[in-house]
Amino acid sequence: MQEKLIEIIQKIRTESGLPEITEFKEEMSLKDDLDIDSISMAQLIAEIDQNFKVDINAAGPVQTFGEILSRLK
Amino acid sequence: MNINKDITINMPQMALEALSENWLFKELGAMHWDLICHGLSTKSFDLKNDTDDRLYATFVRIRLTSEKNLSHFIENDAAAMDGSIARFGNSMYFSKIDFKTSEVAFHNELMTTFSIRNHGDNTKLAKSEPHNVDNQVENLSKLPAIGSEYRLIKKRVLKELNLGNFKFTIDYDQEPIFTHTYALNPFIDLNGVNLLYFAAYPIINDVCESKYFNEQLDGSRWEQTYYTSHKDILYYSNCNINERIKYELLTAEKQGADYLVSSLLRRESDNEILARVFTVKSPKREIA
Numbered sequence: 001m002q003e004k005l006i007e008i009i010q011k012i013r014t015e016s017g018l019p020e021i022t023e024f025k026e027e028m029s030l031k032d033d034l035d036i037d038s039i040s041m042a043q044l045i046a047e048i049d050q051n052f053k054v055d056i057n058a059a060g061p062v063q064t065f066g067e068i069l070s071r072l073k
Numbered sequence: 074m075n076i077n078k079d080i081t082i083n084m085p086q087m088a089l090e091a092l093s094e095n096w097l098f099k100e101l102g103a104m105h106w107d108l109i110c111h112g113l114s115t116k117s118f119d120l121k122n123d124t125d126d127r128l129y130a131t132f133v134r135i136r137l138t139s140e141k142n143l144s145h146f147i148e149n150d151a152a153a154m155d156g157s158i159a160r161f162g163n164s165m166y167f168s169k170i171d172f173k174t175s176e177v178a179f180h181n182e183l184m185t186t187f188s189i190r191n192h193g194d195n196t197k198l199a200k201s202e203p204h205n206v207d208n209q210v211e212n213l214s215k216l217p218a219i220g221s222e223y224r225l226i227k228k229r230v231l232k233e234l235n236l237g238n239f240k241f242t243i244d245y246d247q248e249p250i251f252t253h254t255y256a257l258n259p260f261i262d263l264n265g266v267n268l269l270y271f272a273a274y275p276i277i278n279d280v281c282e283s284k285y286f287n288e289q290l291d292g293s294r295w296e297q298t299y300y301t302s303h304k305d306i307l308y309y310s311n312c313n314i315n316e317r318i319k320y321e322l323l324t325a326e327k328q329g330a331d332y333l334v335s336s337l338l339r340r341e342s343d344n345e346i347l348a349r350v351f352t353v354k355s356p357k358r359e360i361a
Binding site: 037041 | 133164186212221223227228231
């Protein structure tokens with residue numbers, strides 16, 4: 001699951017013209033550390049929904065990589 | 074999800090002996106919004122997020138392309154509008170709306186998200202999404218190009234933009250060749266909830282642009298000589314009623330009979346970009 005999530009984030013970053021992240025940490029901020037802007041966030045939510053059938057925003061907006069992981073468990 | 078509409082072009086739809094670009098933007102926005110509300114089986118007034126805040130459609134990008142310019146629409150023409158909509162996830166909506174007569178067709182693409190207002194400050198709109206709706210709008214599996222391109226331009230990555238058959242080279246560090254400051258006209262620039270209306274951006278842009286070109290022409294007026302055939306607006310931000318807008322003309326290139334013009338609109342108070350605008354204008358139709 002974590003590998004698939006990282007793959008999705010890397011793909012979104014690549015499509016945004018950003019380099020791949022070499023190391024992911026749970027405390028990483030989606031906005032500040034992973035450069036996930038509003039369009040990328042909408043894409044992330046949509047791709048997680050398509051891949052995991054989970055609405056990660058259902059319990060309120062997620063802020064960090066770790067929060068997404070915990071909502072996928 | 075489709076909507077069709079027939080319209081006769083009369084004075085309310087016209088400006089400068091052509092189809093009014095301002096009217097066209099408003100009409101496209103209204104149809105886009107109708108398509109969303111129809112697809113969500115709700116009225117715009119009732120559209121709310123999970124904390125019961127009223128949602129407003131926020132335009133992200135609008136792209137108009139046509140082989141002929143707005144001067145090819147003539148009074149009493151019968152025009153048809155044909156629109157369809159799809160979404161990517163729950164927050165991004167993409168419509169394609171054709172506006173055409175027997176003589177000319179404008180192909181228009183609109184992209185919106187949803188925002189809530191924070192304490193009435195138009196510079197701090199927050200993204201949100203509809204809650205508790207029966208969503209019948211087709212959900213796309215991939216972010217459409219109009220959205221991914223927007224992101225690449227906002228991140229200053231995309232170097233070339235195609236608009237119809239025209240190509241713009243984007244230099245993000247380009248110094249403006251002309252600037253003009255525009256004081257908002259609240260009676261026409263602000264919408265029903267006091268936000269800078271998405272349809273005002275292109276007109277503010279063109280008002281400022283004409284200041285530059287009218288200095289270049291020999292007596293004739295730019296507004297009555299060259300008309301829009303393509304326009305691409307990337308919306309970044311909004312502003313409050315007391316704001317002044319700084320227009321920056323970045324490029325003005327003549328290609329054959331056409332002018333390719335690119336520009337920025339900024340908030341004067343903090344220099345934040347409100348919109349990036351790409352326009353192609355061509356000479357007025359010849360009247361037999």
